[in-house]
Amino acid sequence: MKSSFAVVERRAEQAVKFFYSHLFWHNPDIRELFPASPEDMERQRDRLFAALTHVVSRIDDDSLGPYLRDLGRDHRKFLVGPEHYAVVGSSLLAALAETSGAAWTPRVEKTWAEAYQVVADAMLAGAAASEDPPWWDAEVVRHLRYGEDVAVLTLRPHLPFPHLPGQYAGVSSDRVPRTWRTYSLGNAPRADGTVDLHVSRIQGGRLSPALVAETRPGEVLRMGAAGGRLTFRRTDRPVSLIAAGTGWAPVRAILEYLVEHPPDQDVRLFVVARDGAHLYDRPLIDTYAASCRWLGVTYITPAPGQHRNQATDRLATALSHRGLWPDQDVYLSGPAPFIGETAHVLEELGARPDRLFHDRVPAVGTGNGPGGRPLGFGEWFLHRPAPHWHDPAARTPE
């Protein structure tokens, strides 16, 4: 199985094309479940196929169980039903057979088929066991713009929407049908059940420009179940929170939680922005800093007139001044390359990898795949990119 996968990896593009052609040719109705735009479809090719091959080839990994359960639950929001799994499996096997050449033997085929079945069964079981609705309709009750590029949308889900401070959720709008994007939730759970989405407009993106510039109060969006591992773990260690851009949202949610449940140890917040105008929540942060003895804040922006890359250097300097990294829990949030780069700096400074918390799966469009393509989910695991978060050329459509 591993050797056939190695062959497929080298010919991934061909395998992916074959997979979708086969799937849509034999099951024309299934095309309706996928995004209409060719760009989104291109991205989806990466995501679904890369995830399929990634997951199936790592079938022995214990951490897959909970992941597949949630993935199956979440596929209901794409209108995927039990009847679709077998046909996707057939097309996957057909694509692997076509691409693997001599490495495809009856034994290899049997192993892949069995592995796919295990994955499909785990996802189907997750979907069947879930008591959550397939998605939550959520009305926009407030829409605040911060400059051209950032908006904070307050949504009121029609049913209770369980989430923890620091999590994110998939979001979709009828303005861009069947296109889902992931946004962090910028608040700890509230008594009135509303949630804030912090949305940064991605140039050339599909959903974010609609959410930032067009969506109005009264509109109804769809939300998938909350997920993500950037949730606060209380320990008796000091804490550093490091946020860049709208990566501020989950950190804001964690801070809200901490304000309600004050920690014994000190907390240092680093907020990184490309310029002062992008520190859109500064008044709130300053209020917290003034009223919470345990909180210290460092704002990082480039010096006036300097390129925004300078913020990275300034952050590295500020982090080196904090010291005592091995003793701390660190929560990191921002574009995926920013996380990679900052985690590297922190490890050099002595931070322990098991005390660095961030979401490994990038929000769509924050990464960059080979050849400048947006990074697919599976691809992220297979080929982590070199970090260039400040390079504008590396910003890709979401």
Ligand code: HEM
């Ligand atoms: C059985 C193994 C499967 C795996 C491992 C898998 C994996 C994935 C992953 C990782 C994503 C991206 C998730 C996200 O963005 O939230 C995805 C999206 C999707 N999958 Fe699956 N999937 C499987 C089966 C299926 C089946 C049977 C269908 C039915 C046609 C399907 C249709 C879709 C659709 C429509 C999307 C969303 C497309 C988009 O947002 O661009 N998947 N899948």
